[in-house]
Every structure is written in C-alpha cells, then in structure tokens.
Amino acid sequence: MVNWTQRFVTGLIGGPIVLYTIQNQLALCVLINVVLYLLHAEFQKLISNVLKHNCSDSDRWYVETMASSWFIRIPTHYFITISIMQSNPLSVHLHMVISIFFLLLVRLMNYLKISDFLKQNEKTISDKFPSHMVEKKIQMLTFFQMSADIVQFMLFVYPLNFVLIVFQFKQAQALNLIWLISAWQTDNGALFMGSMFGKTLFCPKISPNKTWEGVSGGIFLSVFSSLILSQTNFLSFITLGNLHTKHFLLISLIVSIASIFGDLIESFIKRVADVKDSGSLFPGHGGILDRLDSLCFSAPFVYLYIQMFMHDVLEEV
Numbered sequence: 001m002v003n004w005t006q007r008f009v010t011g012l013i014g015g016p017i018v019l020y021t022i023q024n025q026l027a028l029c030v031l032i033n034v035v036l037y038l039l040h041a042e043f044q045k046l047i048s049n050v051l052k053h054n055c056s057d058s059d060r061w062y063v064e065t066m067a068s069s070w071f072i073r074i075p076t077h078y079f080i081t082i083s084i085m086q087s088n089p090l091s092v093h094l095h096m097v098i099s100i101f102f103l104l105l106v107r108l109m110n111y112l113k114i115s116d117f118l119k120q121n122e123k124t125i126s127d128k129f130p131s132h133m134v135e136k137k138i139q140m141l142t143f144f145q146m147s148a149d150i151v152q153f154m155l156f157v158y159p160l161n162f163v164l165i166v167f168q169f170k171q172a173q174a175l176n177l178i179w180l181i182s183a184w185q186t187d188n189g190a191l192f193m194g195s196m197f198g199k200t201l202f203c204p205k206i207s208p209n210k211t212w213e214g215v216s217g218g219i220f221l222s223v224f225s226s227l228i229l230s231q232t233n234f235l236s237f238i239t240l241g242n243l244h245t246k247h248f249l250l251i252s253l254i255v256s257i258a259s260i261f262g263d264l265i266e267s268f269i270k271r272v273a274d275v276k277d278s279g280s281l282f283p284g285h286g287g288i289l290d291r292l293d294s295l296c297f298s299a300p301f302v303y304l305y306i307q308m309f310m311h312d313v314l315e316e317v
Contacts, residue, residue, distance in 0.1 A: 011184075022176040025167040029084045032160050033077050039156055039288040040073050042278045046289075047148045049273040051141060062114060062138055066145050071106045075099040076157050083161035092161055103149050111142040155265070156289070159296040162303040169306075169314040171243060178226055178248055179302050182255035183294040185225045186218040190260070193217025207267040219256040226252035247310060254305055255298040262297025266290070 021027040044066075051063045079099040083092060115135065163179065166172045194214025202210040230248035266289055270278060278289035306314070 018180060019177075022163075022180065023173050025084050025164060025172075028176075029081060029164055032080050032164070035288060035292065036076055036080060036157060036160070037073060039292060040076065040152070042287050042289050043148075043152045043156070046269060046273040046275065046278060047145065049275060051144065053274060055137075055141070062141055065114065066107075066110060066141070069106065069110055071109075072103065072149065075102040075106070076153065078102075079153075079157060080161060080164070083164045084167075092165065096158055096161075100150060100153060103153060104146050107142060107146050107149060111138065114138060156292060156296050159299040162299045166303065166306065168316055170316070171314055174243055175251075175302070175306065178229065178251050179255060179298065180295070181225055181229060182222045182252035183259050183298055185252075186222040186256045186259045187263075187294055188218075189221025190214040190218030192221075203264060206264055206271060210264070210267070215260055218260060219253070222252045222256040222259075223249055243313060247313070250309075251302055251305060254301050255294075258298035258301045259294035262293045265297070266293035 018031075021031045048063050048066075055063060076099070079095055082095050115138065163176050166175050169175070190210075191214065193216065194209065194211045197217075198209075198211030198213045200212040201208065202212050202215055226248040227245070230243070230245040266278070270276070270289075278287035
C-alpha cells in the first residue's frame with residue numbers, strides 16, 4: 001500500500017534542498033558525495049544478502065568483512081570530486097579508469113589481508129575445513145565482490161558525473177531541473193497509475209507489481225510536467241535561456257524511458273537479494289537506491305542528447 005502522505009512530506013522536505021544545490025556545482029558535488037556515501041552502504045548490504053543466501057555459515061564472516069571496508073569508498077568520492085574540475089569527457093573517462101583500478105586494488109588488499117590471517121590460523125581452521133578449500137572460496141567471493149563493485153560504480157556512480165560536467169553551459173541549472181523533475185514525475189506517475197489502474201503486468205518475473213498502465217502513466221506525467229515547465233517561469237532563479245519546448249519534451253521522454261528500465265534493473269538486484277526496498281531512509285520512497293536509480297540510468301542519455309542536438313542553443317560558461 002502506497003503511503004502518499006509520507007511521500008509528499010519527504011518530497012516537501014527534500015525538494016527545496018535539491019533545487020538549491022542544482023544552482024551551484026560545488027554544492028551539488030557535496031550533495032552527490034553524501035548521497036553516494038549512503039548509497040554504498042545500501043548496495044553493500046544488498047550484495048551481502050546475495051552472498052549470504054548462497055554461502056555457508058562458515059563463509060559469512062568474510063562476507064561481513066568485505067562489506068565493512070570503508071576504504072572502498074575513497075575511489076568513488078575521488079571520481080565525483082574530480083569531475084567538477086573537468087570539462088573534457090576524455091579526461092573524465094581517464095579518471096574513471098583510475099578510480100576503478102583503485103577500487104579493485106582495495107579489494108585485492110582486503111583479500112591479501114584475510115589470506116594472511118588464514119595462514120596464521122591454519123591449524124585452527126584446518127580442524128574443520130581444508131585450508132585450500134577455504135582459500136578457494138575466499139578467492140571466489142572476492143572476485144564476485146569485485147564484479148559487484150564495478151557494477152555499482154558504472155550504474156550508480158559514473159552517470160552522476162554528467163550532472164556536474166553540464167555546468168560548462170550557462171543553462172546547466174535548467175538542464176538538471178528538467179532531468180530531475182522528469183525522473184521523479186516518471187516514478188510518481190508510474191506508481192499512481194499502476195496502483196490505481198494497473199492490470200497488465202510489465203515484467204512479472206523481475207518486478208511483479210509493475211504494469212503497462214503504470215509505465216504509460218509515468219511517461220505521460222513526465223512529459224506533461226516538462227511541458228508545463230517550459231511554458232511557465234515559476235522558478236525565476238533558474239536560467240532557461242533560449243531552450244525550445246521540443247528539448248524539454250524530448251529530454252523528459254528520454255528520461256522516462258531510461259528511468260523505467262533503470263528501475264527494472266534495480267528491481268532485479270533487489271529480487272536477487274530478496275528485499276522489497278533497498279532501505280528506509282526516505283519514508284514513502286524507500287532507500288537511496290530506490291530514489292536514485294531513475295536519475296542514474298537516465299543521466300548519460302540526457303548528456304548524449306545534449307551533445308548531439310543542443311550545441312547550437314547552449315552557451316558555454
């Protein structure tokens with residue numbers, strides 16, 4: 001059952017904070033770093049659930065050790081922070097590779113630390129399990145965690161650098177505003193229409209509650225909201241510049257479609273982890289991942305559209 005009161009109150013509190021931060025690149029960078037810090041904890045909890053469901057009790061101590069490593073957050077914060085200093089996409093990609101390299105290096109150091117611990121306690125461990133079997137299991141768990149770290153970085157960290165790079169244009173505030181409102185309205189429209197009129201299932205094997213009626217409602221509300229935004233100036237502090245209505249509508253359509261499939265991917269991750277919501281940080285909304293999946297999956301497509309079709313109307317700072 002959807003608690004619309006909680007959703008409204010949470011949006012009423014969080015909305016002004018986000019609207020303020022999108023006006024300033026540094027403030028937005030700080031907010032993204034805070035969000036990613038919390039996101040990492042949620043994602044690691046999901047991965048730990050997946051591993052625990054597929055590992056024996058004797059392996060869970062290592063799973064918990066991997067999840068509790070805070071050093072793994074450093075490459076993520078480095079990448080997002082360095083993004084505000086870059087205007088060249090190639091430079092951003094280079095820093096991405098560097099960040100992933102250090103991400104895997106941290107995991108490798110964790111593995112070596114645990115491996116040394118096993119050697120020091122080999123006699124105690126070998127009473128229950130052969131040491132070579134324990135070592136092999138830990139290698140497999142480490143490899144799985146490395147793969148999960150790359151997935152987390154590529155799906156939920158890397159896309160957010162685009163909302164910082166876009167500040168190279170004077171209309172950055174307007175572009176980020178369209179992106180945010182389109183993603184959120186897609187979620188709201190899909191949830192409302194799906195809960196009220198949903199009958200035809202969209203992808204029941206992954207998300208049994210999603211319906212085609214909800215998908216259609218999400219796209220409609222997103223595009224309609226962008227149309228209203230393009231025709232009014234109720235946010236006078238946002239510089240819209242000479243952005244044409246067609247750009248508002250096309251960006252909102254792109255965001256809606258990407259958000260729907262992004263939400264489907266996140267639903268699959270939660271289904272594998274056997275949880276309904278990624279967390280409970282936002283009452284009525286769920287966790288950070290539940291709120292961020294649409295934004296992350298749509299950001300690269302918005303930036304691609306900007307690069308391909310909007311260079312003639314955007315002004316560089």
